[in-house]
Amino acid sequence: MNPSITSKLPHTGTTIFTVMSALAAQHQAINLGQGFPDFPMDPALTRLVSQAMEEGFNQYAPMEGYLPLREALAEKAAFLYQASLDPRDMITMTPGGTYAIYTALTAMLQPGDEVILFEPAYDSYRPNILVNQAIPVTIQLQPPHYHIDWQEVRGRLTSRTRALILNSPANPTGAILSEEDIHELRSLVGEHPLLLVSDEVYEHLVFDGRLHQSLLRYPDLLQRSFVCFSFGKVFHCTGWKLGYCVAPPSLMAEFRKVHQFNCFSCHTPSQVAIARYLQDRHSYLDLAGLMQQKRDEFAAWMAATRFTPLPSHGSYFQCYSYERISDEPDREFAIRLTRDYGVASIPLSAFYHDAKDRRILRFCFAKQSATLREAAQRLSAL
Numbered sequence: 001m002n003p004s005i006t007s008k009l010p011h012t013g014t015t016i017f018t019v020m021s022a023l024a025a026q027h028q029a030i031n032l033g034q035g036f037p038d039f040p041m042d043p044a045l046t047r048l049v050s051q052a053m054e055e056g057f058n059q060y061a062p063m064e065g066y067l068p069l070r071e072a073l074a075e076k077a078a079f080l081y082q083a084s085l086d087p088r089d090m091i092t093m094t095p096g097g098t099y100a101i102y103t104a105l106t107a108m109l110q111p112g113d114e115v116i117l118f119e120p121a122y123d124s125y126r127p128n129i130l131v132n133q134a135i136p137v138t139i140q141l142q143p144p145h146y147h148i149d150w151q152e153v154r155g156r157l158t159s160r161t162r163a164l165i166l167n168s169p170a171n172p173t174g175a176i177l178s179e180e181d182i183h184e185l186r187s188l189v190g191e192h193p194l195l196l197v198s199d200e201v202y203e204h205l206v207f208d209g210r211l212h213q214s215l216l217r218y219p220d221l222l223q224r225s226f227v228c229f230s231f232g233k234v235f236h237c238t239g240w241k242l243g244y245c246v247a248p249p250s251l252m253a254e255f256r257k258v259h260q261f262n263c264f265s266c267h268t269p270s271q272v273a274i275a276r277y278l279q280d281r282h283s284y285l286d287l288a289g290l291m292q293q294k295r296d297e298f299a300a301w302m303a304a305t306r307f308t309p310l311p312s313h314g315s316y317f318q319c320y321s322y323e324r325i326s327d328e329p330d331r332e333f334a335i336r337l338t339r340d341y342g343v344a345s346i347p348l349s350a351f352y353h354d355a356k357d358r359r360i361l362r363f364c365f366a367k368q369s370a371t372l373r374e375a376a377q378r379l380s381a382l
């Protein structure tokens with residue numbers, strides 16, 4: 001008899017990022033779909049990795065991560081967010097931000113727990129909740145600003161609500177949390193024993209002089225949070241899959257119990273290299289300016305098309321409505337753009353559990369100017 005398994009994720013397909021990147025490759029299209037840069041990372045950082053390998057940093061790193069790197073991250077958090085983090089028991093290195101979020105949810109969730117998330121949402125959150133036999137409670141944010149309605153959040157709390165997932169800057173919308181949001185959140189957690197998972201992988205990609213409202217800034221929020229980061233989007237190395245989680249010691253102890261029997265520890269030479277690279281603050285402080293320029297360049301070229309921009313205050317992404325061009329469903333439209341016009345994007349319905357389609361596409365602008373110009377030119381033919 002052939003063995004079979006009962007799927008834990010019966011309604012989950014292959015991620016849209018994989019689907020659209022494969023389609024882009026098949027049609028040799030410009031890939032503004034999956035979020036990754038098409039320009040090289042800093043050779044100084046790749047040299048530091050080679051140097052670490054040559055120095056012999058080639059065996060297991062500690063389970064929690066290379067300590068000088070965790071120390072450098074604690075210093076960075078103190079400098080940027082006035083946070084006081086003990087690198088020994090509050091920071092754990094992970095193979096990417098997605099893994100950090102998964103591990104946090106797996107450490108905290110019991111079957112039947114409810115987790116509030118906002119849609120459109122990064123696509124891993126919901127399956128992470130479901131695989132733990134917990135229940136996603138979805139709140140839909142409305143375009144164009146995708147602000148959180150905190151009254152609605154209060155209305156969705158029950159005795160089973162265990163956690164809330166936040167993502168600022170948000171993928172796919174580019175929305176960011178404001179001071180007012182933080183105020184609301186602080187009053188909410190004063191009344192309800194909520195845990196928070198804060199996905200801050202785009203922490204350095206906040207534009208127009210606005211402030212990144214990291215939960216690390218607020219001790220009362222941090223004491224109930226798993227705050228997740230990734231180096232992929234900071235150092236233009238999404239393929240390195242290296243990130244980290246920050247949490248108070250009692251929560252981090254549970255996180256590590258799960259982590260130690262999953263990946264155990266992360267790639268050593270890149271941890272050594274990043275620890276050294278972080279000594280220069282420009283390594284991350286210059287990023288917002290660079291990406292804001294790209295957002296603005298792309299927007300200027302897209303002005304010659306019939307796409308309508310939605311606001312983007314952060315992240316790698318800007319959403320555009322194509323209502324003036326077509327009333328095709330967004331998936332079909334995105335596939336047609338890739339195939340016939342040579343530009344891949346991500347249909348926003350992929351970020352909704354019910355595939356809500358508002359005729360919006362997400363474009364990644366972390367690309368060379370020539371790539372962005374060519375893409376906009378192709379789209380102006382529509």
Ligand code: PMP
Pocket residue numbers: 035095096097098099122167170171199201229230231232233238241242243
């Ligand atoms: N969260 C969000 C919102 C993302 O867009 C991404 C993709 N960069 C991640 C988490 C995960 O990053 P990583 O590749 O480090 O897993």
Ligand code: GLN
Pocket residue numbers: 015017018033034035036171
């Ligand atoms: N974060 C990237 C995006 O939103 C993709 C990550 C992935 O492919 N899993 O495009």
